[in-house]
Amino acid sequence: xQSVTQPDIHITVSEGASLELRCNYSYGATPYLFWYVQxxxxxxxxxxxxxxxxxxxxxxxxxxxxxxxxxxxxNLRKPSVHWSDAAEYFCAVARGGIKAAGxxxxxxGGTRVLVKP
Amino acid sequence: DGGxxxxxxxxxxxxxxxxxxxxxxxxxxxxxxxxRQDPGQxxxxxxxxxxxxxxxxxxxxxGYSVSRExxxxxPLTVTSAQKNPTxxxxxxxxxxxQVTNExxxxxxxxxxxL
Numbered sequence: 001x002q003s004v005t006q007p008d009i010h011i012t013v014s015e016g017a018s019l020e021l022r023c024n025y026s027y028g029a030t031p032y033l034f035w036y037v038q039x040x041x042x043x044x045x046x047x048x049x050x051x052x053x054x055x056x057x058x059x060x061x062x063x064x065x066x067x068x069x070x071x072x073x074x075n076l077r078k079p080s081v082h083w084s085d086a087a088e089y090f091c092a093v094a095r096g097g098i099k100a101a102g103x104x105x106x107x108x109g110g111t112r113v114l115v116k117p
Numbered sequence: 118d119g120g121x122x123x124x125x126x127x128x129x130x131x132x133x134x135x136x137x138x139x140x141x142x143x144x145x146x147x148x149x150x151x152x153r154q155d156p157g158q159x160x161x162x163x164x165x166x167x168x169x170x171x172x173x174x175x176x177x178x179x180g181y182s183v184s185r186e187x188x189x190x191x192p193l194t195v196t197s198a199q200k201n202p203t204x205x206x207x208x209x210x211x212x213x214x215q216v217t218n219e220x221x222x223x224x225x226x227x228x229x230x231l
């Protein structure tokens with residue numbers, strides 16, 4: 001069965017510092033991976049996604065993520081954090097083949113990011 | 118503007134009562150989804166629908182029911198059979214057909230059982 005682990009429940013980072021959020025997945029086939037962000041009390045917004053090709057993917061809001069098959073990881077990074085980046089971040093893997101009936105996602109437990117001034 | 122609306126934002130229910138959460142989208146998406154979010158557990162799929170008049174159970178469907186009579190609407194009913202219904206509920210939609218299609222989320226409904 002597919003699973004996604006986000007080892008860090010909370011991360012506190014100073015404004016202007018770099019940020020890295022860890023994501024490890026367990027999935028037998030080619031994974032389709034996503035990072036979403038959720039502001040407090042809101043829905044989720046897609047930051048970036050990886051399907052194939054270049055293992056370093058760029059997303060919105062200055063985020064990037066690197067897919068490492070050997071480590072089953074898809075870590076999210078940002079070189080310089082802004083106060084508005086304080087939110088909860090979710091890694092997800094899509095289940096099934098590319099044309100599976102229903103693009104069901106398995107989500108990790110989330111990492112809450114706090115930004116210190 | 119295209120998007121997904123969920124209502125109400127906050128909902129309070131007494132034990133033993135059924136309650137229906139609304140989800141409407143004007144993105145012309147065929148696929149719609151309901152997730153439940155609990156602290157530290159991420160999102161878990163309750164039900165999903167790929168097309169009107171058809172839907173499938175997700176990972177935690179027990180105690181929930183849905184209908185899909187219109188493309189734009191996918192209401193979720195939380196029944197009295199759901200043992201622990203207090204949670205944040207999120208509705209999403211996407212273009213159907215491929216697992217790589219982005220899911221767009223509504224703002225959520227927070228349900229509290231008193």
